[in-house]
Every structure is written in C-alpha cells, then in structure tokens.
Amino acid sequence: MQLRTVLTLFNFGAMAAAIAVLLLEPQWAGPAFYVLLGWMFVSLALMYSRWATRPIGGSSSFGGATVSPDAPLAASAGHVHSSSLGFCMYCAAPIEPGTARCPACGRALPHFS
Numbered sequence: 001m002q003l004r005t006v007l008t009l010f011n012f013g014a015m016a017a018a019i020a021v022l023l024l025e026p027q028w029a030g031p032a033f034y035v036l037l038g039w040m041f042v043s044l045a046l047m048y049s050r051w052a053t054r055p056i057g058g059s060s061s062f063g064g065a066t067v068s069p070d071a072p073l074a075a076s077a078g079h080v081h082s083s084s085l086g087f088c089m090y091c092a093a094p095i096e097p098g099t100a101r102c103p104a105c106g107r108a109l110p111h112f113s
Contacts, residue, residue, distance in 0.1 A: 004047060011043050 014036060021032040087094050093104035101108050 007043060007046060011040070014039055014043075 018032050018036040022029045086097070088102040088105060088107070088109065090107050091102060091105040093102060095102055099109065
C-alpha cells in the first residue's frame with residue numbers, strides 16, 4: 001500500500017468531518033470550510049510529491065518478487081515484450097515470457113524497445 005492511499009483515505013475522513021460540522025454545528029461552518037480548503041491544498045501538494053509515491057515498508061511485492069520503487073525497468077536484447085510481465089496486459093491471463101499473442105484473448109502483445 002502506498003502512502004498516497006493512506007492520504008486519500010484521510011482526505012475522505014476530513015471531508016466527512018467538515019460535512020458533519022456543517023450539518024451539526026452551523027455556526028462553525030465558515031471556519032470548518034477554510035480549514036478543509038487549506039488541508040486540501042496541503043494534501044494536493046503531498047499527493048504529488050515523491051514522499052507519497054513510496055510504498056509503506058520501503059518496497060512492494062509482486063508475484064513473489066520484491067521490487068524496489070526506484071529500480072529501473074529491465075531490458076534484455078534491446079527490447080522487452082509485455083509478455084515478460086507474466087500476464088496479459090489486456091485480460092490478465094497468465095502467459096509465458098516471449099509470447100507474441102495472448103492465448104486467452106488472442107490480442108497481440110506489444111513489445112517495447
């Protein structure tokens with residue numbers, strides 16, 4: 001899970017709290033709106049910062065392999081088939097590396113130079 005996800009969940013909570021203040025305590029609606037507006041600007045800056053794109057725990061796991069968020073993409077022999085991901089990018093069916101067409105959906109798999 002990325003920190004960006006946690007920040008988004010916190011934003012939903014902040015909006016729910018502001019709506020609750022608006023409905024339950026109308027005399028505090030103005031200050032609650034400005035606090036929420038200020039938080040949304042701070043949240044927007046945090047959301048697009050490098051800090052929020054890191055996974056919680058320092059690395060993410062995909063298919064049993066640990067992947068560093070700063071690791072470059074691997075390229076072999078000048079180009080990489082999308083089938084080297086281990087699944088079809090269109091239907092998510094598992095496929096063998098080097099496959100040119102998905103056996104499940106029949107779509108041609110792109111290769112990247």
